[in-house]
Amino acid sequence: MIEEKFDAIVVGAGMAGNAAALTLAQRGLKVLQLERGEYSGSKNVQGAILYADMLEKLIPDFREDAPLERHLVEQRFWMMDDRSHTGLHYRSDDFNEEKPNRYTIIRAQFDKWFSQKVREAGATVLCETTVTELAQDAYGKVIGVRTDRADGEIHADVVVLAEGVNGLLGTRAGLRQRPTPDKVALAVKEMHFLPRETIEARFNLRGDEGMVIEAAGTISRGMTGMGFIYANKECISLGIGCLVADFQRTGETPYGLLDRFKRHPSVAPLIEGSEVKEYAAHLIPEGGFKAIPQLYGEGWVVVGDAAQLNNAIHREGSNLAMTSGRIAAEAIFQVKSRKDPMTAENLSLYKKMLDESFVIKDLKKYKDMPALMHTQSQNFFLTYPELVSKAMQNFLRVDGTPKVEKEKTTFKSFIKARSWSGLFGDAFRLARAWR
Amino acid sequence: MSIEPSVRVEDKLFYNRYLVDAGRAHIKVRPHTTPSPELLSMLKACPARCYELNDKGQVEITVDGCIECGTCRVICEGSGDIEWSYPRGGYGVLFKFG
Numbered sequence: 375m376i377e378e379k380f381d382a383i384v385v386g387a388g389m390a391g392n393a394a395a396l397t398l399a400q401r402g403l404k405v406l407q408l409e410r411g412e413y414s415g416s417k418n419v420q421g422a423i424l425y426a427d428m429l430e431k432l433i434p435d436f437r438e439d440a441p442l443e444r445h446l447v448e449q450r451f452w453m454m455d456d457r458s459h460t461g462l463h464y465r466s467d468d469f470n471e472e473k474p475n476r477y478t479i480i481r482a483q484f485d486k487w488f489s490q491k492v493r494e495a496g497a498t499v500l501c502e503t504t505v506t507e508l509a510q511d512a513y514g515k516v517i518g519v520r521t522d523r524a525d526g527e528i529h530a531d532v533v534v535l536a537e538g539v540n541g542l543l544g545t546r547a548g549l550r551q552r553p554t555p556d557k558v559a560l561a562v563k564e565m566h567f568l569p570r571e572t573i574e575a576r577f578n579l580r581g582d583e584g585m586v587i588e589a590a591g592t593i594s595r596g597m598t599g600m601g602f603i604y605a606n607k608e609c610i611s612l613g614i615g616c617l618v619a620d621f622q623r624t625g626e627t628p629y630g631l632l633d634r635f636k637r638h639p640s641v642a643p644l645i646e647g648s649e650v651k652e653y654a655a656h657l658i659p660e661g662g663f664k665a666i667p668q669l670y671g672e673g674w675v676v677v678g679d680a681a682q683l684n685n686a687i688h689r690e691g692s693n694l695a696m697t698s699g700r701i702a703a704e705a706i707f708q709v710k711s712r713k714d715p716m717t718a719e720n721l722s723l724y725k726k727m728l729d730e731s732f733v734i735k736d737l738k739k740y741k742d743m744p745a746l747m748h749t750q751s752q753n754f755f756l757t758y759p760e761l762v763s764k765a766m767q768n769f770l771r772v773d774g775t776p777k778v779e780k781e782k783t784t785f786k787s788f789i790k791a792r793s794w795s796g797l798f799g800d801a802f803r804l805a806r807a808w809r
Numbered sequence: 810m811s812i813e814p815s816v817r818v819e820d821k822l823f824y825n826r827y828l829v830d831a832g833r834a835h836i837k838v839r840p841h842t843t844p845s846p847e848l849l850s851m852l853k854a855c856p857a858r859c860y861e862l863n864d865k866g867q868v869e870i871t872v873d874g875c876i877e878c879g880t881c882r883v884i885c886e887g888s889g890d891i892e893w894s895y896p897r898g899g900y901g902v903l904f905k906f907g
């Protein structure tokens with residue numbers, strides 16, 4: 375057993391864990407961070423869009439040395455059927471600002487940099503160490519962790535669980551349930567390398583400008599899911615994710631889905647000639663507000679994906695992870711400063727502070743979206759994309775059909791596919807869940 | 810109908826780096842005579858195709874190519890079909906990009 379006792383042990387060196395460990399160390403606490411990967415980032419997968427605001431709160435001058443790929447000046451939303459896409463694009467020169475708001479990043483490289491900042495702030499970071507269990511006293515209070523190293527029990531006043539979406543330790547200790555197939559999505563992703571100039575030409579970018587595409591429609595074969603294509607400096611991140619319950623139900627393979635997405639006539643030319651250098655897979659929490667578990671207890675708090683803090687509608691996760699990690703650390707610091715013990719009652723401050731932040735407010739706003747998307751997946755991901763595509767073709771093809779008749783055809787196809795009540799019902803349910 | 814070219818996951822996994830912990834599989838399938846529906850669904854749902862059917866119709870796992878996503882845990886741990894944990898520290902998949 376490591377005799378030394380720590381003020382706090384942070385399990386995991388992802389976005390949430392690094393934010394927590396950094397904040398705790400900056401406040402002068404004695405922190406030990408444990409990470410199972412060879413280095414921070416070696417197990418982590420993301421699209422990845424970084425939201426600057428949440429990182430700025432931790433490291434105000436991060437732009438000076440963080441490994442950022444491109445700042446985003448353009449966002450494309452694609453609604454796809456098998457041969458077409460209908461797009462909504464937004465591009466603005468306003469995004470070419472001194473302190474851009476969103477960047478693409480490469481997680482393994484970004485996390486390595488972040489971890490260096492954690493070390494510089496004074497935390498002890500131990501990689502290649504898998505935490506196998508929480509150490510609890512006779513009353514169930516968490517007093518530390520057990521690891522897979524010899525004599526691996528280590529003690530601390532409080533354990534910050536930043537272990538990511540699988541949340542194995544929390545489940546093993548009975549602090550929360552294992553995620554269920556309807557509450558997590560499985561995403562698969564590839565890294566496609568191309569010369570910088572090729573990427574800039576294909577995506578209409580200059581210098582470090584970046585763009586991302588979010589795609590939905592028949593690419594997910596009626597499952598609840600989304601595809602993405604993100605431009606980095608010299609590579610393109612391309613992936614697709616769907617609910618695990620849908621994979622289980624349909625028997626679709628994740629790699630089959632990914633390859634079909636790559637071969638789509640709208641996508642193939644963008645990655646033509648690329649060299650693939652990695653294939654990754656990861657789960658994403660999709661349950662939203664209603665899936666948030668107990669966030670604190672005797673001697674522990676849980677942050678980031680492990681607490682299911684993920685906004686699937688906006689594809690935000692890392693910012694909720696960083697923010698929950700920072701807030702948990704601030705709450706711990708306050709309890710510690712008052713020389714109070716790390717009891718559940720005192721640590722409830724973390725939840726109170728989190729409730730007041732955008733993290734819980736945003737998740738609350740969309741609390742009905744996950745259920746709606748999951749029960750209506752056939753309509754939202756198959757029927758509507760196909761209808762919209764047909765409507766667009768009908769609108770654009772000039773073939774001598776009078777416009778009045780064209781409009782009637784489009785109108786009828788919608789009614790035929792979904793009926794009046796179906797259409798109104800879907801619109802109403804969507805509006806209500808969005809509100 | 811268009812013919813779908815078959816996708817070889819093995820080729821995809823070839824891009825990745827792994828440090829295999831020989832002799833210490835981090836996921837184990839409970840011995841069985843007939844596989845449960847959950848276990849059978851893993852033949853398709855595992856993104857690294859770690860699960861395969863042997864000639865007796867039982868589901869087997871080879872963890873060498875596992876990308877540690879947790880999908881099989883989410884689907885199969887509850888029914889007791891598998892035991893799931895992470896590889897020992899430092900072992901398993903090593904993402905360069907992630």
Ligand SMILES: Cc1cc2nc3c(=O)[nH]c(=O)nc-3n(C[C@H](O)[C@H](O)[C@H](O)COP(=O)(O)OP(=O)(O)OC[C@H]3O[C@@H](n4cnc5c(N)ncnc54)[C@H](O)[C@@H]3O)c2cc1C
Binds near residue numbers: 677
């Ligand atoms: C394909 C994909 C695309 C995404 N795109 C975006 C995006 O564009 N923007 C965005 O904001 N979010 C995105 N997300 C979500 C985002 O990646 C997550 O919300 C974020 O990484 C969560 O951070 P975390 O620290 O909670 O978990 P993680 O980053 O997963 O970190 C958990 C860490 O804990 C370690 N760990 C786990 N268990 C143990 C243990 N027992 N012992 C020791 N170490 C352990 C892991 O190795 C890992 O380093 C995406 C996710 C995926 C999968």
Ligand code: SF4
Binds near residue numbers: 854877
């Ligand atoms: S963790 Fe993921 S990659 Fe590994 S065996 Fe299970 S489903 Fe397959």
